[in-house]
Amino acid sequence: MTTEKIDNVTVSTQANVYFDGKCVSHGITFADGTKKSVGVVLPSTLTFNTGAPEIMECVAGSCEYKLAGSDTWLQSTAGQQFSVPGHSSFEIRVTEAYHYICHFG
């Protein structure tokens, strides 16, 4: 089951644009102050660094990802998620747009 909508949030109107637009997200804030982002990765292979730990929840499309220290590419599709430790990194390989919710902490 995928999360199609998120209710009762404040959305930041200015997008976050990474890697010349290969990744675009908008920040959202919940009533309790929790911050997440909704975004999309377009076809590309990118490396993301994390500050806080992240959970990447796929809401449409798919990706392959490889965590720092791993040699294994794993797939994540709509309704699935994967966790990335804080102060780490992961590679992501996308051939069709990968739409996600990024949960922090």
Added chain:
Amino acid sequence: MTTEKIDNVTVSTQANVYFDGKCVSHGITFADGTKKSVGVVLPSTLTFNTGAPEIMECVAGSCEYKLAGSDTWLQSTAGQQFSVPGHSSFEIRVTEAYHYICHFG
């Protein structure tokens, strides 16, 4: 003054990707059912067609735009907006990312 945040909305988690990612937006819905979108146009020259009339509010960056039937390029920067009739079109020329709120109707 620019609109940095929009409160109390439902955000659609799947992005709208236009023109191979040169324009990416997320739909938002207000408590009263009003729909808008928040998005970004990356450096490019694009032509958008409208269904409903639209008001394009710039929240960061800038663009030049030319409405259907006009020969004049006009600039729109943060805090400014322009209106596009329904069932019409406009060209948009962007050299730095143009972040916007699209108001319909």
